[in-house]
Amino acid sequence: MYRTAQRRIVIPFLLPALALLGVFFLYPLVRVAVISTNEFSRTGKSTFAGLDQYQRLLEDPSYGDALVNTFMMTFVGGCMLFPPAVAMAWALSQRIHGERFFRFVVFAPVVLSAAVVSLMWKFLLHPTLGLINPALESMNLGFLAKTWLGDPALALPAVAFVLVWQGIGIWVVLLSAGFERLPKEVLEAGRIDGAGEWRLFRSVMLPMMNDVFRVLIVLWVVQSMQSFAFVWIMTRGGPFGSTEQVVTLSYRTAFEFGDLGYAAAMGIALVAIMLAVALLLNRLLKRDALEY
C-alpha cells in the first residue's frame, strides 16, 4: 500500500527527466543505430547494408588506431588530472589564507569555452611565435622547448594537458566536496592516535574517498573519450593521426566524406566500448562500504 502510493508520487517527478533522456539520448541513439545499418551516398541517399559497416570497422586500422589514441588520451589525461586535483582539493579543504582566490583561479578556466581554450593554447604552444618555448629558453631550459603540437610523441599529451587545464576546476570542486563530507570525528581520532597529516591523508582520507574516486574516474573516462573540440581545433587528429580520436575520425567520415552509415557505426561501437569500460571500472574499483 505504502509502496504503491510512493510509486504514484515518484513517477510524475521522474517523467520530465525521462522525457528529456528519451528525446535527447535514447531517440538519437536508436536513430544512429539505424543509420549505422545503411550505406549513404554523399547526397544522403541510403541503401540497407545490415552489419556491413561493423564488418568494415573490424578491418579498418584507422579505427583501431583512433581507439588506441582515445584510450591514451583518457589514460594520459587521467594521470595529469587526478594527482593535482586531489592535492588541490585537499589543500583547499584546509583552512588556508586566500582560499577563495585559489578556488577562483582553479575554477576560472572551466567557464571558458573549449574553442577559446584550444585556440589560446594553440598559440601558446606555437614553436616560434608562442610563449611557452621562449619562456623556457629565457629560464635556460631551452632543451625543453619542443614543437609541441607538431611532434607525434608530444601532441597527444599536449592536447590532454589542455583538456585537463580547462576542466580541472570541476574535479577539484567535486573532490573538495568529497573531502568536506569526511567525518571530522574519524580524522580527529586519527590525530589523537598520533597520525601525521600525510599518514591521515594516505591511510584514512583516500580510502574513505574510494566511492567518490570510482564515480569520478568513470566520469573522466566518459568525458575524455569525447574530447572532440580540443583535438579538432588544436591538431585535427594530426600529426599523421597521432591525436586522432574516434570522435574526430567519425566526424570526418560523416561530414568530409559523407559516409554517414560508417560514421554512425563508429559512434555506436564507441558507445558500446564506453559502457563496457564504465562497467568494468565500476566493478574493479568497487570496495566494501566503510562503516564508521
Added chain:
Amino acid sequence: MRSMRLLAGVALLSLVVTACGDSGNPDENAPDPKSWRDDIKGSALEVGVLSAEGTPGLELLRGLADGLAKDYQGTDVTLTFANTEARPAIEQRWRAGKPLDVDYGMFDGTDPELHVWADDGALLNLKPYLEQNDPDTGKPWLDSFSPTIRKFMENPGDGGIYGVPSELSLHVLFYNAKIFTDLGIAPPATWDDLTSAVDELKAGGVDPIAITGLIEPYMGMWSDHLWLRTVGYDKARQVLSEGKGHITDDPGFLDGLEKLQYLRDQGAFMKGFEGTDFTAAQAQFFQGKAGMILMGSWLVSEMASVIPKDFELGVVAFPTVPGGKGDQGAVMAALQQVSIAAESQNIPLSLEWARRLTGVDFQTKRANEIGEVSAVAGVPSPPGIPGIDKVISGAESLNPRDFGLTVSPAKDVVYPEIAKLLFGKQDAKATLDALDAGLRRVHGN
C-alpha cells in the same frame, strides 16, 4: 475496347510530350531558358560566399547584393560563409533538402566524387541558360569562360553544366621578391633553381620555405606538384584517387618523394613548421621570415589585411623537373564554381546573381581591388600578384589540384605519410612502401 484505345492514346501522347521535352533542362522548377530574365522577381536569396567576415572580398559581394536588391524590389540577399570550414554543415543542409540557393563546391566536372550532386538532380543544369545570348555582351554567356576550363564545368555523364566559375585559384610558388633581389637569387624555374635558391636563402639567414605542419594536405601540395612533374597528372590521379594501378609501378612516384626528402634534408622548410598552423605560416612569409610559399593564388586576397604595404611579391609556376616523365607545363588549379540548387525557390534571381558574379565588370573589380584571379575571358590579371599573368599564359594545361585526393578516402593514407616524410620520420622509400600498402587497402586492389 474503346476505353482501352483511349488509354493507349493518352499513354502515347504522354510519351510524345515527354520525348519532345527539353532534354537539356529537366528541372521542373526551372524557368524557360529563353525568357528567364523576364521572370526575375525580388525575394529572399541565400548565397554561399568564400570571403570571410571583415575581408574586402565580402564587401565587394555585399555591393553586388545591394545592386541586385536595388534592381529587383523585395530582394534580400543573405551571404553565407561557405568555405572549407563551413562545408560539412552546408552539405548537411543540402542532404536535408534545405540548400543555399547559390553555393560553392557542389560540382567539379574533373572530379567524379563531385558529380554526385548533379547526378542525383540536386543541381540546376545551367547549360540551357549559358547558351543564351547575354544582353550585355550580345554573345552566349558560356563564351565568357575559356574553353580550357569547360572540363571543370561540364558533367561527363550527361553533358550538362552544373557550375560557373567565379574565381580561378592557381597553385603557384610565391616568393619574396625583395629578399630574392637583395640576395641576388633568380626566381626558381627548374628543380635545380629551387634547390639553389634554398641554399642561398639559408646562407642569407632566411628560412627558405614557409609551410604548415598542422594541416597535412598543405604539406601534400609539395608531393602533388612533384608527382605532377615526375609522373604526370593522369597517371598520378589514376593511382592515387581511382585505384587503377599501384604506386610502385611508376618510378616517378619514388623520384618525387626523393626530391621532397632532398628538400627536407636540405633544411628547406622553416624552423618549427611542424607545430605551425597555416595562417601563421602564411603570416611568417609576409613578415619576411621565409623566402617562398607554395599556395593557391587566393593567398593575396586572404591575407590582404596583413601584407605590409612595401612587401614585394613575386609568383612563378611550380618549378619544372628536367627529365621528369610528367607534365612540365601543367599548373594545378582549383576552379571555384557556383552552382544553383534545383530546389531554389527563385531560380531566375539565382541565375541573375551568378550572371552578375561572373560578369566582366565585377570580375575586373575583384581582380584589381582584392587580387582575385578570374576565369572569365577579358578580365585582366590582378596587379597585386606580379607574374601571375605569365603563369597563366605559360600554362600548357590546368589540372585540378590534389588529384581529387581531398574528397577521397585515400587522403587519409597519402597525406599523413607525406607528413611523416617531411617530419623526418621516414625516408622516401619507406614512404613509398607505406603509401603502397595504404592505397592497396583503401582501393582494394
